[in-house]
Amino acid sequence: MSGTDYLRIWYRAQVSIALFCVAVIGGWEFYHHLPFVPWMIIMAVILVLALVAEAYDLPRWLQAVNRWIQCLIQPIILVVVWAIMTREIIVRLQLPPRGVMVITMTYYVVMFAPMAGIIGGQLQWTLARLFYPFWWFSIVTGIVGVIYPAKFAGPHLFALILQTGALGALALFLMMVAAMRAWHLSWPGINPQFGRGFSWLSLAILLGLGGIFIFINAFSSGDSVKNILTSYSFANFHPNREYLLTAFEAGVAEETLCRFGFLGVCLYALRNFRWQILGAVLLTSALFGALHLGNLVEQPLAITTLQTISAFGMGLYFAVVYLYTGQLWLAMLLHFLLDWLAFSTSGSTAMMGNPTLADWYLLAVEVLFFTGITIWMFLGDRYQVMERHARRLTGENQRFGYRLTFE
Numbered sequence: 001m002s003g004t005d006y007l008r009i010w011y012r013a014q015v016s017i018a019l020f021c022v023a024v025i026g027g028w029e030f031y032h033h034l035p036f037v038p039w040m041i042i043m044a045v046i047l048v049l050a051l052v053a054e055a056y057d058l059p060r061w062l063q064a065v066n067r068w069i070q071c072l073i074q075p076i077i078l079v080v081v082w083a084i085m086t087r088e089i090i091v092r093l094q095l096p097p098r099g100v101m102v103i104t105m106t107y108y109v110v111m112f113a114p115m116a117g118i119i120g121g122q123l124q125w126t127l128a129r130l131f132y133p134f135w136w137f138s139i140v141t142g143i144v145g146v147i148y149p150a151k152f153a154g155p156h157l158f159a160l161i162l163q164t165g166a167l168g169a170l171a172l173f174l175m176m177v178a179a180m181r182a183w184h185l186s187w188p189g190i191n192p193q194f195g196r197g198f199s200w201l202s203l204a205i206l207l208g209l210g211g212i213f214i215f216i217n218a219f220s221s222g223d224s225v226k227n228i229l230t231s232y233s234f235a236n237f238h239p240n241r242e243y244l245l246t247a248f249e250a251g252v253a254e255e256t257l258c259r260f261g262f263l264g265v266c267l268y269a270l271r272n273f274r275w276q277i278l279g280a281v282l283l284t285s286a287l288f289g290a291l292h293l294g295n296l297v298e299q300p301l302a303i304t305t306l307q308t309i310s311a312f313g314m315g316l317y318f319a320v321v322y323l324y325t326g327q328l329w330l331a332m333l334l335h336f337l338l339d340w341l342a343f344s345t346s347g348s349t350a351m352m353g354n355p356t357l358a359d360w361y362l363l364a365v366e367v368l369f370f371t372g373i374t375i376w377m378f379l380g381d382r383y384q385v386m387e388r389h390a391r392r393l394t395g396e397n398q399r400f401g402y403r404l405t406f407e
Contacts, residue, residue: 004117007178011114012054014078019047021081043077050074050119070119071132075139078111083148090152097154105161109170112140113178120175121182126269129183130287133261136175141168141253157241164245169253176261185264186393188256188328197381197388206324209373210317210334213366218341228362236345243343251336258288258315259322259331268394277323277390278378285315295350303351306363313370314338320377323386326393 026040046069052058053066086104090097116136123129145163153159161167173188180186219237222228266280273279289312296304318331343349355363377386 004182007114007117008054011118012051014111014114015047015050015054015074018077018081019044019051021085022047022077025081025084043073043080046070046073046077067119067122070115071123072135074115074119075112075136076143078115079139079144080147082108082111083144087149087152097152098158101154101158105158105167108144108167110174112136112171112175116175117178117182120179123179123183126265129179129265130262133176133179133257133265134291137172137253137257140172140175141165141249144168160241160245164242165249165253166245169249169251169256172253173256176256180260180264183265183268184395185268186260186395188260189326197384199381202382203324206321206373206377207330207334209369210321213369214334214338214341217338218345236347237341238347239340239344243340243349246349247336247340247343250339251332251334254288254291255318255322255328255332255335258284258291259318260328262287263319263322264393267390271394277383277386280390281316281319281323281374285312285319288312288315288318298350299352300354302354306355306359307351310363310366313367316374317370320374320386323389323393324377324382326389 022040022043026037026044028034029037029040049066050070053063058066082104086100089095089104090100120132120136123132142165144167145165148162150159150163153162177188180188216228219232219234220228221233222231262284263280266283267276270276270279289308289310292308292311293304295307299307314335318335321334322328322331377383
């Protein structure tokens with residue numbers, strides 16, 4: 001049996017168990033005349049459709065309907081069932097929250113992989129491969145901290161892991177690994193081919209320039225182009241666990257989505273175009289910037305617009321780091337450091353206030369800075385290295401369909 005066969009068995013078993021849990025929860029809701037019975041019925045119908053699609057050869061149109069419904073709704077169902085069953089185990093069975101949460105959070109990390117590999121793996125359209133990972137990102141990292149009561153999370157650290165999306169970030173990572181392998185694209189990291197064209201000096205310059213920006217962004221107290229490089233303050237650096245976990249969520253989840261997912265999908269979609277790499281880098285950087293428009297729910301429009309444009313510039317940088325090294329963890333680490341230091345010095349995970357004219361000038365300098373780095377990386381031997389890694393990130397010279405045998 002192949003790895004996909006075992007994943008399919010896991011998927012069928014998980015859907016069956018989720019259906020049983022929905023039936024139990026719905027029965028309880030009906031007995032106590034609670035208002036969520038219709039939602040439980042809808043969830044049950046969707047899960048039954050998933051099992052029927054696995055058991056029978058349905059018409060193509062119905063298979064497509066099931067595929068789209070499962071990719072949209074099944075992650076929500078899994079999160080809801082996970083949250084309700086975890087809470088009920090703690091409340092009804094009177095078990096220690098700490099132990100229960102350790103077990104159930106561990107399962108949460110791997111819970112979405114079967115659906116992503118089996119159902120998400122059937123997605124063929126590029127737009128679908130861009131939209132659904134974004135949707136999964138929103139659901140897996142976003143809603144669990146909202147619907148699960150913090151008072152049942154055990155230690156305060158566990159509540160923070162849920163509320164900051166740190167747990168969801170790990171789940172999204174494994175979810176995207178399963179989907180990308182099903183699409184015959186890439187692992188989240190490849191063995192670097194440090195052959196012709198690669199330069200350790202270029203890598204040191206690339207990482208050094210990024211490190212300089214991260215340091216200036218966090219600790220510079222200058223308010224203009226003239227003094228931003230000469231005025232620094234470390235007095236406001238106050239790290240805590242919330243900032244650490246929020247930065248972890250951003251580094252892992254956003255790089256998984258935008259560099260591993262979006263960039264890999266776009267490289268494959270543009271594989272027959274001359275400007276494949278440039279087009280993929282620009283498009284995914286724009287998507288990375290647009291992702292930050294979601295911060296409008298807690299930030300003013302002007303400062304969110306500034307953040308979105310800034311994220312586009314950072315997206316260019318993270319993309320060339322990933323392409324030049326082939327290592328997603330490196331982009332994750334840089335992103336984590338950028339956000340953690342910024343949160344710890346600003347005292348907030350959100351950007352507030354109204355940007356000044358100086359802020360817009362500095363934003364222009366920042367975008368030009370990262371644009372210059374990107375152009376430099378597209379010249380000479382450095383571009384050949386990125387081309388070589390881009391081919392591997394789109395599945396070239398990789399093995400798929402691993403088989404497991406037991407004797």
